[in-house]
Amino acid sequence: MKINFEKVGIKYRRLITKIFLKTEEYTKNYFKDSVVTVSFVNKDRIKDLNMQYRKVDRVTDVLSFPMLDINYNQHIKDFIKEVSPDGFLYLGDIVICPKKAKQQAKEYGHSKKREVAFLALHGLLHLYGYDHINEEDEKIMKQTRKKILESLNIKRMNNV
Numbered sequence: 001m002k003i004n005f006e007k008v009g010i011k012y013r014r015l016i017t018k019i020f021l022k023t024e025e026y027t028k029n030y031f032k033d034s035v036v037t038v039s040f041v042n043k044d045r046i047k048d049l050n051m052q053y054r055k056v057d058r059v060t061d062v063l064s065f066p067m068l069d070i071n072y073n074q075h076i077k078d079f080i081k082e083v084s085p086d087g088f089l090y091l092g093d094i095v096i097c098p099k100k101a102k103q104q105a106k107e108y109g110h111s112k113k114r115e116v117a118f119l120a121l122h123g124l125l126h127l128y129g130y131d132h133i134n135e136e137d138e139k140i141m142k143q144t145r146k147k148i149l150e151s152l153n154i155k156r157m158n159n160v
Contacts, residue, residue, distance in 0.1 A: 001031070002088070006039040015113060016120045018152065023124050026148050031076045033083070036127060037093045038120060046097040061100040062119040064126035066092040072130040072140060094123030110156050117154050121145055 001020055005013050016038055024030045041049075043059045050060045067090045068079050076089060083089050096119050098112070105115035125141055132138035149155070 002033070002035045004035065004037040006037065008038055008040050011113070012040075012116055015117055019117055019121050019148070019154075020124055022148055022152055023121060023128075026151065027072075027128060027144070029076050029128055031089055033087055034076055034089045034091050036091045036124065038123075039093065039095050040098050041095055043097055043099050046095060046100070049095060059097065059100055061097055061104060061115075062123050063095045064092060064123045065095070066127045066129075068092070068127075068129075070127075070129035072125075072128060072137075072144075074129060076128070092127045094120060094127070096120065096123070108156060114154055114156065117152075118145070118149065121148060 001024060003013075003017060003020060005016075008016070020036065046061075046063065047057070047059045049063055050056045050058060053063070053065070068076065068082060070076065070079065076091065079089060096116060098116065101115040101119055102112045105112045108115070122145065125144060130137070130141040130144060132141050
Protein backbone atom coordinates (compact mmCIF):
# COMPACT_ATOMS: atom_id res chain seq x y z
CA MET A 1 0.00 0.00 0.00
CA LYS A 2 1.18 3.47 -0.83
CA ILE A 3 0.18 6.15 1.66
CA ASN A 4 0.17 9.78 0.64
CA PHE A 5 0.49 12.04 3.66
CA GLU A 6 -0.59 15.66 3.74
CA LYS A 7 0.49 17.80 6.71
CA VAL A 8 1.23 14.68 8.79
CA GLY A 9 4.38 14.74 10.94
CA ILE A 10 6.99 11.97 10.78
CA LYS A 11 6.07 10.30 14.10
CA TYR A 12 2.46 9.98 12.96
CA ARG A 13 3.51 8.81 9.50
CA ARG A 14 5.40 5.90 11.07
CA LEU A 15 2.51 5.06 13.39
CA ILE A 16 -0.13 5.20 10.65
CA THR A 17 2.03 3.15 8.28
CA LYS A 18 2.46 0.46 10.96
CA ILE A 19 -1.30 0.38 11.59
CA PHE A 20 -2.16 0.22 7.89
CA LEU A 21 0.30 -2.65 7.27
CA LYS A 22 -1.18 -4.58 10.20
CA THR A 23 -4.69 -3.88 8.92
CA GLU A 24 -3.79 -5.22 5.47
CA GLU A 25 -2.44 -8.36 7.13
CA TYR A 26 -5.36 -8.84 9.53
CA THR A 27 -8.11 -8.24 6.94
CA LYS A 28 -6.17 -10.05 4.19
CA ASN A 29 -6.73 -6.97 2.09
CA TYR A 30 -3.29 -6.63 0.57
CA PHE A 31 -2.92 -5.06 -2.85
CA LYS A 32 0.57 -3.78 -3.63
CA ASP A 33 -0.56 -0.89 -5.78
CA SER A 34 -3.35 0.44 -3.57
CA VAL A 35 -3.22 4.09 -2.52
CA VAL A 36 -4.64 5.91 0.50
CA THR A 37 -4.28 9.60 1.31
CA VAL A 38 -4.16 10.68 4.96
CA SER A 39 -4.48 14.38 5.75
CA PHE A 40 -4.33 16.33 8.98
CA VAL A 41 -6.54 19.42 8.96
CA ASN A 42 -7.62 22.09 11.43
CA LYS A 43 -11.02 22.27 13.13
CA ASP A 44 -12.43 24.79 10.66
CA ARG A 45 -11.56 22.63 7.67
CA ILE A 46 -12.96 19.39 9.09
CA LYS A 47 -16.12 21.20 10.17
CA ASP A 48 -16.52 22.53 6.60
CA LEU A 49 -15.98 19.05 5.15
CA ASN A 50 -18.42 17.53 7.65
CA MET A 51 -21.06 20.07 6.63
CA GLN A 52 -20.37 19.74 2.92
CA TYR A 53 -20.43 15.93 2.75
CA ARG A 54 -22.55 14.85 5.73
CA LYS A 55 -24.70 17.94 6.36
CA VAL A 56 -23.50 17.95 9.98
CA ASP A 57 -22.47 21.42 11.21
CA ARG A 58 -19.85 20.51 13.82
CA VAL A 59 -16.20 19.62 14.23
CA THR A 60 -15.57 15.90 13.96
CA ASP A 61 -12.47 13.78 14.57
CA VAL A 62 -12.16 11.80 11.33
CA LEU A 63 -13.82 11.60 7.94
CA SER A 64 -13.37 8.91 5.31
CA PHE A 65 -13.98 9.28 1.60
CA PRO A 66 -13.98 5.81 0.02
CA MET A 67 -13.37 5.46 -3.71
CA LEU A 68 -14.62 1.86 -3.94
CA ASP A 69 -18.11 0.53 -3.39
CA ILE A 70 -16.85 -2.27 -1.17
CA ASN A 71 -18.28 -4.31 1.69
CA TYR A 72 -16.08 -5.48 4.58
CA ASN A 73 -16.33 -9.11 3.49
CA GLN A 74 -14.95 -8.31 0.02
CA HIS A 75 -11.30 -7.85 -0.85
CA ILE A 76 -9.84 -4.87 -2.62
CA LYS A 77 -8.08 -7.16 -5.11
CA ASP A 78 -11.58 -7.99 -6.39
CA PHE A 79 -11.71 -4.40 -7.65
CA ILE A 80 -8.87 -4.83 -10.13
CA LYS A 81 -11.10 -3.33 -12.84
CA GLU A 82 -10.98 -0.07 -10.85
CA VAL A 83 -7.21 0.30 -11.28
CA SER A 84 -6.51 3.72 -12.75
CA PRO A 85 -4.46 4.23 -15.94
CA ASP A 86 -1.41 4.97 -13.77
CA GLY A 87 -1.62 1.41 -12.38
CA PHE A 88 -2.86 2.29 -8.88
CA LEU A 89 -6.04 1.32 -7.09
CA TYR A 90 -7.18 4.38 -5.18
CA LEU A 91 -8.96 3.38 -1.98
CA GLY A 92 -9.83 6.90 -0.82
CA ASP A 93 -8.97 9.65 1.62
CA ILE A 94 -8.88 9.87 5.40
CA VAL A 95 -9.02 13.30 7.01
CA ILE A 96 -8.10 13.63 10.71
CA CYS A 97 -8.32 16.66 12.97
CA PRO A 98 -5.34 16.45 15.38
CA LYS A 99 -6.76 19.14 17.70
CA LYS A 100 -9.96 17.10 18.09
CA ALA A 101 -7.85 13.97 18.61
CA LYS A 102 -5.89 15.72 21.37
CA GLN A 103 -9.11 16.83 23.07
CA GLN A 104 -10.58 13.32 22.90
CA ALA A 105 -7.37 11.72 24.14
CA LYS A 106 -7.55 13.91 27.22
CA GLU A 107 -11.22 13.00 27.76
CA TYR A 108 -10.49 9.26 27.39
CA GLY A 109 -7.31 9.31 29.47
CA HIS A 110 -4.82 8.17 26.87
CA SER A 111 -2.22 9.68 24.58
CA LYS A 112 -2.82 11.72 21.46
CA LYS A 113 -0.78 9.15 19.54
CA ARG A 114 -3.17 6.42 20.64
CA GLU A 115 -6.15 8.52 19.58
CA VAL A 116 -4.62 9.27 16.17
CA ALA A 117 -3.88 5.54 15.77
CA PHE A 118 -7.51 4.73 16.53
CA LEU A 119 -8.83 7.39 14.14
CA ALA A 120 -6.52 6.37 11.29
CA LEU A 121 -7.52 2.73 11.70
CA HIS A 122 -11.20 3.67 11.90
CA GLY A 123 -10.84 5.64 8.68
CA LEU A 124 -9.04 2.82 6.85
CA LEU A 125 -11.68 0.32 7.90
CA HIS A 126 -14.30 2.58 6.33
CA LEU A 127 -12.28 2.53 3.10
CA TYR A 128 -12.33 -1.28 3.33
CA GLY A 129 -16.13 -1.24 3.59
CA TYR A 130 -16.59 -1.55 7.34
CA ASP A 131 -19.33 0.57 8.86
CA HIS A 132 -21.27 1.19 12.05
CA ILE A 133 -24.69 2.18 10.77
CA ASN A 134 -26.45 -0.91 12.12
CA GLU A 135 -25.70 -2.86 15.28
CA GLU A 136 -24.27 -5.98 13.62
CA ASP A 137 -21.91 -4.00 11.36
CA GLU A 138 -20.82 -1.87 14.31
CA LYS A 139 -19.99 -5.01 16.30
CA ILE A 140 -17.86 -6.38 13.46
CA MET A 141 -16.04 -3.05 13.02
CA LYS A 142 -15.36 -2.70 16.76
CA GLN A 143 -14.04 -6.27 17.03
CA THR A 144 -11.75 -5.77 14.05
CA ARG A 145 -10.45 -2.44 15.40
CA LYS A 146 -9.85 -3.96 18.83
CA LYS A 147 -7.93 -6.97 17.46
CA ILE A 148 -5.68 -4.82 15.28
CA LEU A 149 -4.90 -2.29 18.03
CA GLU A 150 -4.26 -5.04 20.58
CA SER A 151 -1.96 -6.89 18.17
CA LEU A 152 0.15 -3.70 18.06
CA ASN A 153 -0.09 -3.25 21.85
CA ILE A 154 -1.99 0.02 21.41
CA LYS A 155 -4.34 0.17 24.34
CA ARG A 156 -6.56 2.87 25.72
CA MET A 157 -4.53 3.51 28.84
CA ASN A 158 -1.01 3.32 27.47
CA ASN A 159 1.09 5.94 25.78
CA VAL A 160 2.11 4.47 22.43
